Amino acid sequence: MSPRLHAAIVGDLEKHMAAEIKGAADAATAAVRQAGDGLKRDWRGQITSAGLGQRLANTIRDQYYPKGRASISAAALVYSRASKIVDAFDRGVVIRSKAGFWLAIPTELAGSGLKGRRIRPGEWERRTGMRLRFVYRRGVPSLLVADNARITKRGLAAASRSKTGRGQVTAVIFLLVPQVTLRKRLDLDRAAREWQERLPRLVHDNWPEIESEDQ
Structure with missing residues (x-):
């Protein structure tokens, strides 16, 4: 007689799935915030390093969506309140x-x-x-x-x-x-690409470990 493999789910499946979904949402939200904050710092650093002044650097702001809650679809918007000036130095x-x-x-x-x-x-x-x-x-x-x-x-x-x-x-x-x-004095796209490439690792690092019920 050939051996048979028996498998069973231990614990409440719905509870496990809910915990995984919440963990994914928390990880994605935390990672996006870290990436957005990092990109904002890099853009501000580029502006001051280019000799364009702290005042222009401070026009770089960030916003996060959805506001006030974690989401798997979390998104960050990093922008300048003086976009025409920053864009001119970014493009030349x-x-x-x-x-x-x-x-x-x-x-x-x-x-x-x-x-x-x-x-x-x-x-x-x-x-x-x-x-x-x-x-x-x-x-x-x-x-x-x-x-x-x-x-x-x-x-x-x-x-x-x-x-x-x-x-x-x-x-x-x-x-x-x-x-x-x-002349072109900034490279904002490069910094954005670098933080985009870091995002999967940030999600992994922020993913919580889910404890099983039998521990």
Whole structure:
């Protein structure tokens, strides 16, 4: 007589399956959060390492779905709140004036605009009460300059109060160029691919061990 193999499931099958499904959901959710957080750190690190500043790096944020619960279908969204700027440095682009004229690049004498943004010629004139004069230069950037200006202790150009002309200068406030080329300084896709490849291992590491009922 040939031997027979007898097999039986020990314990409550539904309970075992529920525990496995919960374990899978917990593992997937934890792994996705670790990958999303890691990608956010890597993107922020790339931005600061490229010399683009902590402020731009802090625009990188993350969100997780579904919110408030574990799921086998957990997903992460890592994004920038300044997506156009980050994308420009990620791809490398040529920036031209929308009106087809000049791009005004402020010098250190111009200062900054509202909320730390790059100041524009019109805003600079309104703030200082001074008029800018156009200086054309062939083959090199043209200029917008302020005549009869003074340089403050903060290194900014301002209106001169001198009646004798003492200390007055012609200050270069903006450089005018037809276009600006931003070279590629980031590689966000590479970091995303690396964390995507790590995801199966993260799921494995977060998978809980299910104890059997006879232990």
